[in-house]
Amino acid sequence: MYSLNNVSLDITEGQIFGLLGPNGAGKTTLISMLCGLIKPTSGHFTIDGLDYQHHSSKIKKIIGVVPQEYALYPTLTARENLLYFGSMYGLKGNDLKDKVIETLDLLGLLKFADKQVQTFSGGMKRRVNLIAGILHNPKVLFLDEPTVGVDVQSKNAIIDYLKVLNQNGTSIIYTSHHLAEAEDFCSNIAIIDQGQIFTKGTPSSLIDSVEDARNLEDVFISLTGKALRDAI
Amino acid sequence: MLYKIWMSVVKEFLLLKRDLGGLIILFVMPLVLVITVTLIQDSTFKTVSDSKIPILLVDNDKGTVSKTVFDNLEKSSLFTVVTQIDNKAVTEDVARENVHKGKYQLAIIIPKDLSTDLQAKVDQNVEKIVSSLGMTDSTASASAKPQRIIKEKEVKLYFDPAVQMSFKNAVMSSIDKMISQIETKSIYTTFQNQLGEGTTDFEQKSFITFKEIIPTINNKEIRPNSVQHNVPAWTLFAIFFIVIPLSINIVKEKSQGTFVRLRTNPVSNLVIIIGKTITYSVICMIQFYMMVAVAVFLFPSIGLPSLNIEGHLFLMSIVALFSGFAAIGFGILLGTIASTQEQSAPFGATSVIILAAIGGIWVPVFAMPSIMQIIAKSSPMNWGLEAFYDVLLRNVSLLEIIPEISLSFLFFILTSAIALFYDQKKRAV
Numbered sequence: 001m002y003s004l005n006n007v008s009l010d011i012t013e014g015q016i017f018g019l020l021g022p023n024g025a026g027k028t029t030l031i032s033m034l035c036g037l038i039k040p041t042s043g044h045f046t047i048d049g050l051d052y053q054h055h056s057s058k059i060k061k062i063i064g065v066v067p068q069e070y071a072l073y074p075t076l077t078a079r080e081n082l083l084y085f086g087s088m089y090g091l092k093g094n095d096l097k098d099k100v101i102e103t104l105d106l107l108g109l110l111k112f113a114d115k116q117v118q119t120f121s122g123g124m125k126r127r128v129n130l131i132a133g134i135l136h137n138p139k140v141l142f143l144d145e146p147t148v149g150v151d152v153q154s155k156n157a158i159i160d161y162l163k164v165l166n167q168n169g170t171s172i173i174y175t176s177h178h179l180a181e182a183e184d185f186c187s188n189i190a191i192i193d194q195g196q197i198f199t200k201g202t203p204s205s206l207i208d209s210v211e212d213a214r215n216l217e218d219v220f221i222s223l224t225g226k227a228l229r230d231a232i
Numbered sequence: 233m234l235y236k237i238w239m240s241v242v243k244e245f246l247l248l249k250r251d252l253g254g255l256i257i258l259f260v261m262p263l264v265l266v267i268t269v270t271l272i273q274d275s276t277f278k279t280v281s282d283s284k285i286p287i288l289l290v291d292n293d294k295g296t297v298s299k300t301v302f303d304n305l306e307k308s309s310l311f312t313v314v315t316q317i318d319n320k321a322v323t324e325d326v327a328r329e330n331v332h333k334g335k336y337q338l339a340i341i342i343p344k345d346l347s348t349d350l351q352a353k354v355d356q357n358v359e360k361i362v363s364s365l366g367m368t369d370s371t372a373s374a375s376a377k378p379q380r381i382i383k384e385k386e387v388k389l390y391f392d393p394a395v396q397m398s399f400k401n402a403v404m405s406s407i408d409k410m411i412s413q414i415e416t417k418s419i420y421t422t423f424q425n426q427l428g429e430g431t432t433d434f435e436q437k438s439f440i441t442f443k444e445i446i447p448t449i450n451n452k453e454i455r456p457n458s459v460q461h462n463v464p465a466w467t468l469f470a471i472f473f474i475v476i477p478l479s480i481n482i483v484k485e486k487s488q489g490t491f492v493r494l495r496t497n498p499v500s501n502l503v504i505i506i507g508k509t510i511t512y513s514v515i516c517m518i519q520f521y522m523m524v525a526v527a528v529f530l531f532p533s534i535g536l537p538s539l540n541i542e543g544h545l546f547l548m549s550i551v552a553l554f555s556g557f558a559a560i561g562f563g564i565l566l567g568t569i570a571s572t573q574e575q576s577a578p579f580g581a582t583s584v585i586i587l588a589a590i591g592g593i594w595v596p597v598f599a600m601p602s603i604m605q606i607i608a609k610s611s612p613m614n615w616g617l618e619a620f621y622d623v624l625l626r627n628v629s630l631l632e633i634i635p636e637i638s639l640s641f642l643f644f645i646l647t648s649a650i651a652l653f654y655d656q657k658k659r660a661v
Contacts, residue, residue, distance in 0.1 A: 035496045060498035071489030075250040076243070087239035088497040116250070132493065 003029040004040075004195045011188070013139075016162070016172040018186035020179065020216075022224050026195040027175040028068070031142050034173065035065045047140055061090070064138030064170075068145045070125045071132070074118035078109060078128045081117060082135060089136035096135070103131045106164075107157055123154025130158055134165060141165065143174040147181065159185055183216040191223050198223045236499055240507025247481070248515070254477045258515055259522060262470030266523050270462040270536055284312045288327040288339035288390075291315065295347025297414050301340070304410050324388070331390040338395070338403060341388035350418055353382045358422045387411065459537045463527045464548075464620030465593045468613050470523065471516050471556050472584045475563040478512055479576040482567025501655055505648055509560050516556030517549070524548070540624075547623040547630060554637035555616035561647030562612070568651040587613045615639045 004026045011017045019027045032038045034045065036052050036059065044051055050059050072081045082100040091099065104110045107127040112120065117128060130146060143162070147155040159181065166172055176182050182189060183203045190200035199206060203216055210219045248254055289305065291298045305313045315322055317330070327339035389407065391400055485491040494504060527539035541548065563580070570576035588594065590604065591613030597605055608614050619636035622628040 037492065037495055057498050060496060063496070065493065065496040067489055067492055069489040071493035073243070073247060073490060074488065076246055080243070080246055084239055084243045085493065085497070087236055088494060088499045090236075090498065092235050 004033070007043075007192075007195070007197055009190060009197065009200070011171065011173060013171055014166070014169070016166050016174065016185060016187045018182040018189040019173065019175045019192055020177075020182055020189060020220060021175075021192035025193045025224075027192055028144055029195075030192070031144050031173065031175060035063065035142050036060065061136070062139040064133040064136065064141040066130050066133040066141070066143045066146050068148065070117075070129050072117045072125065072128055075116055077114045077116055078104060078120070079113040081128060082131055085132040086135040091136055099135050100131075103135065107131060107161055121151075123150040123157075126150045126154055127158060130161070134170070137168075138170060140171045140173065143172060145176055146174065147176065147178060155181070179216045179220055189216070191220060193224045233503060236503050237506050237510070240504060241510050244481075244508060244511035248477075248511070251477075254480075257477060258474065259519060262466070262473065262519055262523060263526055265470060266463060266466040267526065267530070267534075269466050270459055270527075270531070271534070273462055285310055285337055286314050287311045288317075288322050288330060288336050289313045289315050290322050290324050290327050290339065290341045292324075292344040293342045293346040295345075297347040297350055298342040300414050301342060301407075301410060305340075308406075328390050331392050334392050334394055337392040337399070339390040340407065341390070343385050343387065346385050346387075349382050349385055350415065351422070352380075354415075354418045354422045356382070358419065358426050362426050459527055459531055459539045460624050463523060463539050464624060465617060467520055467523045467552065468555055468591075468616045468620070469584070469588050469593055470519055471552065471616075472559045472562075472587060472613060473581075474512055474516060474519075474556070474559050475566060475584055476577055476580040478508065478560060478563030479567035479570060479580050480573050481508070482564065483570050483573050483576050487572070501652055505564055505652065508564065509557070509644075509648075512560045512563070513553060513556050516559065517553060520549070520552035520556075544623050544627075547628075547633065548620065550630070550637060551616060551619040551623060551633060554640040555612065555619075557644035558612035558616070558640040558647075561644035561651075565647040565651045565654075568655055587611050590614070592617055612640055612643050615643075 007026075007030065009017075019030060021027050029038065033040050034047070036056060039052075044053075047059050048062055052059060073084075076084070079100060082104070083096060086096045086100060101110065101113070104113050107130070109124060109127055109131075112124065117125060120128065126146065126149075130143075133143075134141060141162075146162075147158055150158070162172060162174075162185070174182075174186065186203060188201065189203055189206060191198045191206070199209065199219075201209070206219045207213050207215060210222050213219045213222065248258075287305070289298075289302060291302070302313055302315075305311050314336070317326060320326075322330075322339075324339075324341050327336075327341065330336050331339045387407065389404065391403075482491075485494075495501075524539065524541060524545070528541060529538075532538045562583075566576055566580055566583075570579065590608050591597075591611035592600075592608055593613060597608045597614065600608060615636040619633045622633050622636070
């Protein structure tokens with residue numbers, strides 16, 4: 001039994017690619033492989049023409065990762081967290097400081113820059129979590145449910161900022177359970193279940209492909225079924 | 233890479249600065265520990281103690297022997313002799329009950345007629361020898377009465393069951409010595425009387441004595457005291473306790489997701505480990521200098537001897553640094569393998585105590601059973617302790633502590649390498 005089986009995807013530059021699927025479908029496993037956190041038992045993939053086996057550090061320089069949990073130091077301030085993670089991408093000096101200020105400002109957090117992250121609301125933490133993955137202007141950005149558990153305002157701020165990033169040349173690969181959000185945000189979508197890709201295409205082409213489907217949720221239910229997917 | 237290491241160090245210091253509990257564990261607890269333990273253990277190193285142990289003496293003899301025992305015990309710096317409780321003379325039953333209840337640690341029961349029987353026994357023996365040498369008149373030997381049988385006498389000792397074996401042995405040995413001296417004196421005196429007054433005057437002072445030769449450095453005697461033994465030992469213990477906050481720090485990084493984020497960054501785990509090693513090495517050295525400062529400046533004001541670091545501080549610092557490396561390596565390994573703080577904290581604490589026990593922090597290695605002596609040589613705390621004693625008490629040079637500090641450094645390299653390897657293997661799953 002494999003978490004992923006026979007997965008074949010071609011994500012072109014400039015896309016916002018959504019990986020949608022029920023719990024346990026294999027979305028996070030796939031993203032973890034693409035981020036270099038898990039080695040596949042077989043098969044291969046390339047990012048910008050590079051593979052992990054030979055170009056691990058080169059790939060890590062051009063990708064950004066925004067994990068599902070708040071991967072931040074709670075007792076450090078937002079600025080301290082971002083200066084640290086930015087430096088790990090090789091940024092330094094005033095370039096780094098300026099970039100931190102600029103992104104904090106863009107996501108409405110500049111006035112909280114010197115507050116400890118543990119005092120932030122969920123939405124604020126999500127935004128800092130996002131900034132920590134994009135300070136180095138990655139070519140490819142992986143987002144694992146970036147808007148889970150946040151208020152509408154924070155969600156809009158995050159999505160709007162991601163759209164700007166994409167317009168500036170960052171390709172985005174994103175997982176979510178918010179189907180309406182994905183329908184609006186993604187240029188391409190793959191629906192994944194039981195470790196396999198069920199279908200892929202643009203949101204409108206997917207809706208058109210299923211009879212009587214009015215939105216992405218209808219497509220999703222028709223492909224993955226209504227049964228609960230609790231698993232341990 | 234250097235900038236990444238620097239930023240890692242800055243981050244670690246910021247995390248520590250904001251962790252009050254962690255700071256207390258790192259800096260305050262070791263000071264409390266070293267002061268407390270040194271104060272407690274100081275009396276065992278002192279020749280004159282301020283506090284004397286009260287012991288019960290039941291005198292059923294009422295003779296010269298019991299008086300000598302009483303006088304010698306009173307003169308000793310260790311004991312005060314109690315012969316009455318509630319204005320009543322202590323009996324054997326009362327003494328036994330009080331000692332078993334732990335109210336007194338020791339009771340000495342001197343048997344009835346000890347003095348007279350001892351003298352009678354000595355007289356019999358001396359007479360026998362003198363007559364065998366033909367030195368008595370024939371009429372006296374002819375009319376000699378048959379000798380009465382004198383039973384052996386027993387001085388009973390009751391110890392509080394909670395008393396440690398070392399204390400028991402020390403007390404029994406000193407009482408044995410006291411009794412032997414009394415017997416010897418009686419024999420000499422009886423011989424003197426038998427041979428005729430004034431004709432022979434025996435020299436009753438011990439012919440063989442012993443003297444401890446204290447090692448000297450620059451013509452100054454280096455006399456070990458509680459501080460010179462305790463400060464290095466407990467400093468090492470405190471340095472190794474860094475294992476707990478360090479392993480918790482690593483486990484936290486894993487549980488809060490920052491470690492996963494770092495694994496997706498273009499930074500190797502080695503940089504993270506170097507960052508932690510530098511930070512915690514600095515902490516070890518701060519701990520060390522704080523404890524040395526307390527031992528040098530505070531101890532004299534609380535009645536303890538001052539730690540003599542004259543000419544030793546540089547080498548002591550090197551020993552502390554390398555012992556710190558060993559502790560850090562262990563902490564990194566533990567933090568890497570443990571999945572939760574509930575695993576790392578208790579395991580870290582217990583393993584440090586075990587390492588201290590087998591390393592000779594409490595019981596000297598030479599006093600351990602032979603198998604434990606071999607095991608002790610594999611404890612990083614033993615390497616550190618031996619190196620500290622070499623520097624402080626044996627006045628050795630850097631060259632002579634190289635084996636011990638090299639072992640500590642190798643331990644650090646080995647444990648860190650295992651941690652890196654383990655992490656890489658785990659990542660490949």
